[in-house]
Amino acid sequence: MKEPIVRMEHISKSFPGVKALQDVSFELKRGSIHGLVGENGAGKSTLMKILSGAYASYQGDVFFHGNKVQFKNEHDALEAGISIVPQELNYVPQLTIEDNILLGRKVGVTKLGWLEEKKRHDMTKKLIEDLGLAFNPKTKMSELNVAQCQMVEIIKAISRNSQVVIMDEPTSALTDVETKQLMNRLRDLKEKGVAIVYISHKLDEVFSICDQITVMRDSKWIGSVAIEDAEENEVIEMMVGRKVNELYPEKASCGKEELLRVEHLSREGVFQDVSFCLKRGEILGISGMMGAGRSEIVRAIFGLDPHSEGAVYLEGMEIKIKSPVDAIKAGIAMVPENRAEDGFVGGMSVKHNIILPSGDIYAKKFFLENSKINQDVEEIRKKLSIKVPNTEEHVVNLSGGNQQKVVLAKWLIRDVKVLILDEPTRGIDIGAKQEIYRLMNEYAVAGMGIVFISSEMQEVIGVSHRILVVDGGSVIGEFAHGDVSQNAIMELIVKKGRKKG
Ligand SMILES: Nc1ncnc2c1ncn2[C@@H]1O[C@H](COP(=O)(O)OP(=O)(O)OP(=O)(O)O)[C@@H](O)[C@H]1O
Ligand SMILES: [Mg+2]
Known part of the structure; x- marks a missing residue:
């Protein structure tokens, strides 16, 4: 059998108080699309951050083209031919689309360091059109909405001619139309021999595009299956470790x-x-x-x-x-679309984020009610099953899904109409989605x-x-x-x- 393009063996990685990965092995075949699925906090992003060079220290071995590698940083991995669309978007808002896509690259720059404007413009324009989009490359990133920024990040990653492209929740902000365009583009890349890791909570996408699926749960590898042999229900059960019933709750009349x-x-x-x-x-x-x-x-x-x-x-x-x-x-309360920008303060604890808009409720009774704060926070944490070692942890260290739950908790802790x-x-x-639908229903029944x-x-x-x-x-x-x-x-x-x- 041909050597897979990537082999990760017995990978473990810990953060203070958290084992993010425990003895995880993972293989990626050339010219294939490999779905990586699992609940929030399962360890998917951490595993792929190791492959893409974001974490240089871990236990276990990574092989690329059969050779053992240990990337020092993301640049190192990129030079070797591995690019990533990160889960949390990472762009320079003051720069144009074009400059973001070409950031850090020697494309369209002469030996003397002059920018070849036309070449850069034509190149990015073509990349944008290949995805069926009509952005002007000269638009500033700060003028785009989240979905458009996500598309730019995708273009950036796939324009590198990398042999391995990792997509961590690439469609989380996209609607069906853009998703379809992305799927077509991924199929083209696969035809060209590129190997793709596709992390997503949207199982219909995973099933429609992937050749293989690997399931992780609680920092461990649970199983890998070829798509021909995979049943959606079984994959869900592997993800959550139990049987799952109806996704949407029975609606009460309003x-x-x-x-x-x-x-x-x-x-x-x-x-x-x-x-x-x-x-x-x-x-x-x-x-x-x-x-x-x-x-x-x-x-x-x-x-x-x-x-x-x-x-x-x-x-x-x-x-x-x-x-x-x-x-x-x-x-009136609102959970905004862009959680990293408007939703939470990453460098602050889970607890303080949750009570942030409720100073009016807790402040006057602060001394008396400190234990009340802890009690309320703990209650809402449990209700939303926010996975965190303790509520003093900084939100920036939580997995993407758990960050979103903190933003929700912030409002559900107080009475809103x-x-x-x-x-x-x-x-x-x-599992968490189902939980959120159930909560929405419950709050609606209560009159919200x-x-x-x-x-x-x-x-x-x-x-x-x-x-x-x-x-x-x-x-x-x-x-x-x-x-x-x-x-x-x-x-x-x-x-x-x-x-x-
Ligand atoms: N930099 C960090 N510091 C501390 N803990 C971290 C850090 N990064 C991840 N973790 C923890 O490691 C575990 C795995 O996180 P990871 O982000 O890999 O999950 P995930 O599978 O990508 O989840 P999601 O679907 O929510 O994105 C989680 O418990 C998370 O809180
Ligand atoms: Mg993640």
Whole structure:
């Protein structure tokens, strides 16, 4: 049998208080796509960070083309032919798309160090078009949304002509359309002999594109199966270590009483004339494509962005929201799309992140209630099953999915009337997703109104009482639960969306 391009043998790695990897072995064949799956904190990213040079110290051996290697850093691995799209995006916001893609490379630079502008421009333009996108390479990264940044990171990694490309949750911010384009591009790369490691919590993607699947759980290797022999249910069971039942909870019917009303909300050039109402106990899904304006609308409602016209009413009273502080005071909370930027403070502990917006609740009773803080934090940690050695750990050290749960915990610890969730299950494993759907349901039954944005249409359909479809910054339609399919939403967008008109 041919030597695999990568062989990792008996890899172990610890962090203070955590065994992230225990005796894990992993083989990657040439010209293949290998899915790496497992629950949050299973050790997937850590294993791939070792392969891509981010961690130089570990136990065990790594072989590349049959030769033992020990990369000192990511640059070393990249030079050898291994590139990675990291889970947490890592770009320079002040630079253009073009400069980010070509960062640190000698492409389009003469021997004397001059930049060959045209060559750089043409090259990046071609790379962008190969993925079916229409970005202007001169756009600054800071002007892009999360999904667009993710696409740029992907372009950057696959433009290196690496023999091994690692993708750690590459589609977490992408909608179905961009995901499809990425899948096609990955198939091309595979044809060319590139070996790809594909980490994802979206099993349908893993099953549609991978040749092999490796499952990890609790820092250990659980098994590797060829796709022909893999059954989705079995893979899920290997991931969670138990049988899993229905993903979406049974929905309780929602009340009739209006809780939140948005009237003719506009922000010039971003979204226009958005009106909708949210009832008590209702989960209202918002569906749409990348760049449709979904996040922009809810950001304005929460006061993160301004709006130029329109009004917001809560329980029948108009509320003026100029900043998130106003929104929080009124009883509106939001889990933003970009958790690393707006969601948490990485260098602060889990506990302090969770109580951060609730200073008003705890501060006046601080001395009396310190134990109350610990108790509340511990309770919510358990409820959301946040995996962390203790709540004093810095959030930056948590796995991606657990970071997301901290952002949720921050709001669920206090009483809110309206909870806006923008992609709350991004990068979260199936067990935790189920848990979040269950919690959303529970909070809705208790009278909360929830606005839920997700790029996974199946998920929006699964959890919402009602779905608004947004395109080109406008609400273009509405569906009731039980009366909607993925196709129906797509059709509406094609028919009424901006692409046509
Ligand atoms: N730099 C670090 N310092 C301390 N602990 C860490 C660090 N990086 C990872 N860990 C811990 O190691 C374990 C494995 O984390 P890892 O990020 O590899 O998980 P993962 O499988 O990628 O999870 P996810 O699906 O949530 O991204 C987790 O318990 C995590 O909290
Ligand atoms: Mg990870």
